[in-house]
Amino acid sequence: MKQRTLKRSNAPIFWALFGAGGMLSALFGPMLVFITGIAVPLAVVLPADTMSYPHMLAFAQNIIGKGFIFAIIALFLWHAAHRIFHSLHDIGIHAGTGAKLLCYGLAMLGTLIAAYALLAIGF
Amino acid sequence: MSEKQKIIEIEVLRYHPEKDKEPHKQVFEVPFTDDMSVLQGVQYIKDYLDGSLSFRWSCRMAICGSCGMMINGEPSLSCQTFLRDYYPARVRVEALSHFPIERDLVINMEGFIEKLESIQPYIIPRETRTLAQGEYLQTPEQLDAYEQFSSCINCLLCYAACPQFGLNSNFIGPAATALLHRYNVDSRDGGKSQRMELINSEEGVFNCTAVGYCSEVCPKHVDPANAVNQNKTNSAADYFLRFLTPKGGAK
Ligand code: SF4
Ligand code: FES
Numbered sequence: 001m002k003q004r005t006l007k008r009s010n011a012p013i014f015w016a017l018f019g020a021g022g023m024l025s026a027l028f029g030p031m032l033v034f035i036t037g038i039a040v041p042l043a044v045v046l047p048a049d050t051m052s053y054p055h056m057l058a059f060a061q062n063i064i065g066k067g068f069i070f071a072i073i074a075l076f077l078w079h080a081a082h083r084i085f086h087s088l089h090d091i092g093i094h095a096g097t098g099a100k101l102l103c104y105g106l107a108m109l110g111t112l113i114a115a116y117a118l119l120a121i122g123f
Numbered sequence: 124m125s126e127k128q129k130i131i132e133i134e135v136l137r138y139h140p141e142k143d144k145e146p147h148k149q150v151f152e153v154p155f156t157d158d159m160s161v162l163q164g165v166q167y168i169k170d171y172l173d174g175s176l177s178f179r180w181s182c183r184m185a186i187c188g189s190c191g192m193m194i195n196g197e198p199s200l201s202c203q204t205f206l207r208d209y210y211p212a213r214v215r216v217e218a219l220s221h222f223p224i225e226r227d228l229v230i231n232m233e234g235f236i237e238k239l240e241s242i243q244p245y246i247i248p249r250e251t252r253t254l255a256q257g258e259y260l261q262t263p264e265q266l267d268a269y270e271q272f273s274s275c276i277n278c279l280l281c282y283a284a285c286p287q288f289g290l291n292s293n294f295i296g297p298a299a300t301a302l303l304h305r306y307n308v309d310s311r312d313g314g315k316s317q318r319m320e321l322i323n324s325e326e327g328v329f330n331c332t333a334v335g336y337c338s339e340v341c342p343k344h345v346d347p348a349n350a351v352n353q354n355k356t357n358s359a360a361d362y363f364l365r366f367l368t369p370k371g372g373a374k
Contacts, residue, residue, distance in 0.1 A: 006226060007324055007325050008324060009323060009327060015359060094290075
């Protein structure tokens, strides 16, 4: 038998973030589209000022609201980054490290910006 | 041959490395009856039209796994695919995708054989057992855990179906993962930690992007995609929990 040296893959980190993001987007994605895209602009079901600045500010300053916003933004981004990275591979763009850095780098950047903004907005 | 003998065109991808620069197609006109498989069609070609045509087969009953070919672009066992389902159109027969062609419809299986060896496809006993202890007993549930994955006939249709194996032939791939899983979940086996090293590696399950075509083409309902998926979970758990458990089973 040919002896090979096996290198442990770091994929579980990205796969776990991808999985968490997928789960979250399946659970909350359609609802968020409905609230932000239909219910609030058309003032159906929800009052028109649901997403007014004071309301949203209060939401973002609440610790649970903060966590929710952070998880939605960060995990959605990691999910998308992973999907795009693998789709690039599928259509024959094997940019390797470059594509990896670009995809996951953007997700990381988005995560950091979200974290910074949520902290800067205060409690 | 009777007057109403039906004739089907079979287009075969030919390749004889000693004289052909690259594979090329050749069309044969083959008389057939409704009970004839594609395998019988190519056998007719070999017996009556061109004795140099090469292909593998043995059992003619979807047991041995040697007659896999691309039939109209789909990975299929040629002995359980019937000419009547293509007639009156032409049927196209090619060597399995993603493998080097050895000659005509014969692929080079070496890469897969190495993978098969590397998963240690045999029971590694949990503890030494004497003859006096008698046979192993398993409950129906313990049998259920691995039975489906033990039905693999190594036909390699799933590899020909897998786009990720096509892009990276180092990927351990569907059947080898299914077989590896078959031993890992066997109650008699204690070799899981050795095998997980391969699952966790860069050649392991995370090359899979959950396409699922492998399970669709599998003639034995092994569902290799399921084995791959279960092992993504196992591998991720191992990745994150290895620092908590005394022996994580990988480097
Ligand atoms: S898993 Fe199915 S398709 Fe793949 S080699 Fe085994 S029997 Fe063939
Ligand atoms: S000849 Fe054995 S599986 Fe087809």
